[in-house]
Amino acid sequence: MLFLPTELTPVGVAVDLVVLTIRQAQLCALAIKRTAAPFQRRWALPGGFLRAGEDLGAAASRELEEETGVPAGQLLHIEQLATFGAPKRDPRGRVVSVAYLAFVAAELLPQAGGDAAHAAWLGVDALLVAPMAFDHSAILTMAVERTRAKIEYTNLATVFCGATFTIAELRAVYEAIWGETLDPANFHRKATSMPGFVVEQVGKRQTGEGRPARVYTAGSAAQLSVPIRRGR
């Protein structure tokens, strides 16, 4: 283990982001349409190179704020997903990319699709059938799988809701991410009885027709003692 930099091939270190939110009952990811070669006109994940003296997580947070305008904070989750480093993944040179996964509440996002037509929120299923730039389809696939698994045993689904939400809104998050419907009665019982999952607030809210629902905020239990289950 001799040292830098003589024996080393030049390697670029990049950070790519899978930013997920829920729009129109669909799990959506932020995608950027490439305007230059390689992979011109294909969709790509937002990302960029690591800066001098910058921590990996800091680079990811910086990119997230640049692309969405949302500063790192409470109604937001960001975690490292995996690192992709196949020798030929970028035709221009050797680039190792550390992928991050972020969840953002839709209510925090600017109304429009972003700056011009080159950035868009696209449903992940639609995005995955189109060919994406680089190995970004593989990154997105892994991100969606991780997300589907993670909301089972953590309270991270609450991040997709705003600061306050009803149990039905929280259930809609699970249904959008898993693509299956859940029994409203059983989900309600489970969510409200799980210690630390959600915290009841004063007041009620009506979302369309029917009886108004109680309002909750996210609880403090990051790990759920009993998982929320998908179909078996």
Place this chain on the structure above:
Amino acid sequence: MLFLPTELTPVGVAVDLVVLTIRQAQLCALAIKRTAAPFQRRWALPGGFLRAGEDLGAAASRELEEETGVPAGQLLHIEQLATFGAPKRDPRGRVVSVAYLAFVAAELLPQAGGDAAHAAWLGVDALLVAPMAFDHSAILTMAVERTRAKIEYTNLATVFCGATFTIAELRAVYEAIWGETLDPANFHRKATSMPGFVVEQVGKRQTGEGRPARVYTAGSAAQLSVPIRRGR
């Protein structure tokens, strides 16, 4: 997103390994005693720099074989753990390290402690109380947590056993990794009734006193339909 290499700080990309096995009913990791500065005489994880044109996973497998003599194959598991890239994690320069987690059956390992005194299998608890080189304590901590969680819902505990094993030997793996005892009767029922977890072989084996036990091999189900549970 202009390109390489002008705007980039020189970054070294390394691969570090957490290699786990079970010895004397203890979860043990392979550690290397550093002989040079920095962190001279501290324990470090095995690792090295990524080579030109080499995939990350290939670099990890290569390091694993170099350090343990075990070629990548059946009785072995290796997966990416996480990437560590704090700016000051290596005092000699900027190094981003992709950590991998490997499980090896003890029976595959050479009998002695390895080549000389600078490599050793140490119990993870003992290793974690001593100060390690770089941020390797953090990497090892994450590896142990991942391992403890992962054997709950996958069949990876079988990797720590040899090609064939008894249910009691498999139970001993869980007990070593979790540091708690499990009910032999209930564990036996669960392991043998789980579809695809273990496959019964002809023959029996006696491990010390008592009735000889049936012999099994690992089944094909990577994910267990119902988790093996630790104490709640």
Place this chain on the structure above:
DNA sequence: TCAAAAGTGTTGAAACTACACCCATGA
């Protein structure tokens, strides 16, 4: 009064824990 969504009750099935008990071997 009706439709719709929120929320509670109930029941039968399944899974789990704890532990009693039998089986097969060596000493």
Place this chain on the structure above:
DNA sequence: TCATGGGTGTAGTTTCAACACTTTTGA
């Protein structure tokens, strides 16, 4: 025959899915 660990039986408890039913609102 005793000690030891392998393996099966079983009873009480807990969890869960399914769905009936009540509550609260707007139209």
